[in-house]
Amino acid sequence: MCKARTEFLGCCLIALTLGAVCGHAPCAPEGQGGRRQAARAAWHEDAVIALRLFAGLELTEEQKAGLQTLLRDSQAQTRAAEEAGGPNTTTEVGRIQQETYQKALQMLNPEQRTELSLRVLIAQMAPPAGQPALGDLQLLALLTAKPPPPRGEQPGIIVPFEQPGPVTPLTGVDNHVLAALKAAGIEPTPLCSDEVFIRRVTLDLTGQLPTAREVLDFLADQRPDKRAALVDRLMERTTFADYQTMKWCDILRVKSEFPINLWPNGVATYHRWVREAIATNMPYDEFAHELLSASGSDFRTPSVNFYRAVEQRDPGSLAEAVALTFMGTRLRNRPDEQFKQMEVFFTRVGYKKTVEWKDEHVYWTREPLENPDVVFPDATAVSIPFDQDPRRVFADWLTAGDNEWFAPVVCNRIWYWLMGRGIVDPTDDFRPDNPPSNPALLAYLASELIDSDYDLRHVYRLILNSRTYQQSSAARTADPRAEALFAHYVMRPVEAEVLQDALCAIFGRNIGYSSPIPEPFTYIPDAQTTVSMADASISSPFLEVFGRPTRDSGFEVDRSTKITESQRMYFINSTELNGWIQNTWQLQSLAPAMGRDPAATSAMLWLTLLSRYPTDAETAAAAEFVKASPTRESIQDLVWALINTREFFCKH
Numbered sequence: 001m002c003k004a005r006t007e008f009l010g011c012c013l014i015a016l017t018l019g020a021v022c023g024h025a026p027c028a029p030e031g032q033g034g035r036r037q038a039a040r041a042a043w044h045e046d047a048v049i050a051l052r053l054f055a056g057l058e059l060t061e062e063q064k065a066g067l068q069t070l071l072r073d074s075q076a077q078t079r080a081a082e083e084a085g086g087p088n089t090t091t092e093v094g095r096i097q098q099e100t101y102q103k104a105l106q107m108l109n110p111e112q113r114t115e116l117s118l119r120v121l122i123a124q125m126a127p128p129a130g131q132p133a134l135g136d137l138q139l140l141a142l143l144t145a146k147p148p149p150p151r152g153e154q155p156g157i158i159v160p161f162e163q164p165g166p167v168t169p170l171t172g173v174d175n176h177v178l179a180a181l182k183a184a185g186i187e188p189t190p191l192c193s194d195e196v197f198i199r200r201v202t203l204d205l206t207g208q209l210p211t212a213r214e215v216l217d218f219l220a221d222q223r224p225d226k227r228a229a230l231v232d233r234l235m236e237r238t239t240f241a242d243y244q245t246m247k248w249c250d251i252l253r254v255k256s257e258f259p260i261n262l263w264p265n266g267v268a269t270y271h272r273w274v275r276e277a278i279a280t281n282m283p284y285d286e287f288a289h290e291l292l293s294a295s296g297s298d299f300r301t302p303s304v305n306f307y308r309a310v311e312q313r314d315p316g317s318l319a320e321a322v323a324l325t326f327m328g329t330r331l332r333n334r335p336d337e338q339f340k341q342m343e344v345f346f347t348r349v350g351y352k353k354t355v356e357w358k359d360e361h362v363y364w365t366r367e368p369l370e371n372p373d374v375v376f377p378d379a380t381a382v383s384i385p386f387d388q389d390p391r392r393v394f395a396d397w398l399t400a401g402d403n404e405w406f407a408p409v410v411c412n413r414i415w416y417w418l419m420g421r422g423i424v425d426p427t428d429d430f431r432p433d434n435p436p437s438n439p440a441l442l443a444y445l446a447s448e449l450i451d452s453d454y455d456l457r458h459v460y461r462l463i464l465n466s467r468t469y470q471q472s473s474a475a476r477t478a479d480p481r482a483e484a485l486f487a488h489y490v491m492r493p494v495e496a497e498v499l500q501d502a503l504c505a506i507f508g509r510n511i512g513y514s515s516p517i518p519e520p521f522t523y524i525p526d527a528q529t530t531v532s533m534a535d536a537s538i539s540s541p542f543l544e545v546f547g548r549p550t551r552d553s554g555f556e557v558d559r560s561t562k563i564t565e566s567q568r569m570y571f572i573n574s575t576e577l578n579g580w581i582q583n584t585w586q587l588q589s590l591a592p593a594m595g596r597d598p599a600a601t602s603a604m605l606w607l608t609l610l611s612r613y614p615t616d617a618e619t620a621a622a623a624e625f626v627k628a629s630p631t632r633e634s635i636q637d638l639v640w641a642l643i644n645t646r647e648f649f650c651k652h
Helices: 003-022 033-055 061-084 087-109 110-123 136-145 170-186 194-206 212-220 224-236 239-250 264-279 284-293 304-306 316-325 337-346 390-398 407-419 437-452 456-464 496-507 541-545 565-573 575-582 584-596 598-610 617-630 632-644
Strands: 349-353 360-364 371-374 380-385
Touching: 003 598, 061 087, 110 349, 170 437, 170 456, 194 224, 194 239, 194 456, 212 598, 224 407, 224 456, 239 264, 264 304, 284 304, 284 390, 304 316, 304 360, 316 337, 337 371, 337 390, 371 617, 407 437, 407 456, 437 456, 496 541, 496 575, 541 565, 565 575, 575 632, 584 598, 584 632, 598 617, 598 632, 617 632
Parallel strands: none
Antiparallel strands: 349 360, 371 380
């Protein structure tokens, strides 16, 4: 380990040690007592960690006594500097820490310095709870002791976003995609790099950015199946259920009132039911059948809210909601006679108020049908028995294994969520004159879903473990067919909820929400993520600017997937965002760190914000920029520049 890296690592640890002994937050900004106390509290756990690591060294009695004396003297000097006050207090405390570091370093022999560095590497501790990701000094020390892996130039490879690899199928998905590309004379893009993959798949499955430590662990993993193993781990996280529930709630119109007819209590129970179904991996045919045929109280039988979460409750409107949600088609665009008869199956849906406030029962009225002889949308004739709920008859037909209107539709939705474009696009517009771009691929996914007993996670794995999903997003051709045939991953903005949660996590902030529904029904705890919120009526100006859907219609296209000028202006000029950056006081400590070790400090910023190491050119540019003005403001400007890149707010 080079001398400069060892010295900087020691400086970090000594500074933290002094923070614990002296009760001072290293590099904390000046301000009122409450602000300084908050800073001290945020650093407390880091200081305890540093003390534990330092105390774990095998020191001689002479070294221990010398260190104790040194820390006592530093404590007295620091307190005197704080009591004296003045505009240069932080500078004076920093000078005391530097002198203490130099003296402490002289007490250690080279072997002890190396041991101290190794202990930091072994610690692998996450940032303290509630502390912004940019305040993780253990990570900074780790990066100081561990240089980035070397990158070599490869012909035809865009470093650091791609890596070389053969164009060979990894799952059955690739057989159909590569065959279609070959027939069209289009070459697929190279594989994405490990850094891109962990960011992409973590966002696509959990709606969160990977932490810098998760990126480092993944890059260090040498197993050939590490990508598949990561997919499995991510699908077991609670955040997987949260994020996928958010997507399904967009389709199922989960929101309070205005114009959807749900009350917050019903929204909460409905959301909880959907999330439980996803968390337990309920077979998709059971999921759909329960929503289509349930009867009971909207509070106690949450699935009945499917028939309440509509603007109009006439049979035609209910049939339209069913067709859009489960069959991916818009009845108003279908002149087919058999589709016109769909509403017959929903003519006996009844609604009944109860004495309990806002409680409503959905039920089968049991009234005889005027004409029980109808046809299903596939033109199959059926006579609905008088003693059966017509909804259940329809649900039995829809979820049958050979129904082309069921399995392909949900497979297409999942493909769209993961790839950024549907095989049938838009995903909720299946019709004869909008055929799939790769019929064989869609048929393959549907057959796999049916053969797996409607295990949606099986479909996720087939797609995520495929070479097609793991391709670079850097298109190699202007041929408009390339995107439709999936020659590359489709770059697109992350969802508004995901972006808001990411910024809150990075800068340690909370968002203020508003809703037309009064509290306490819309109360949101500070620790709750936006992704996990049940009610779309609860919003914020940020969510509205960045295209969160209102959940009024159930259309996928209601969610904005384009970067707008108002979004660009928000990132450039927002006083809210600039305030977050300016008030993240941990950034102050990174200015001197950049001067001592630009490679480690740049790596911390890039790994935290972009989930990758910076290139040599980026490290040099960042160091040069900060060197010209080594202040907290220069680090803030650097962070501002990084979050204004497409790489930050897009899936790529």
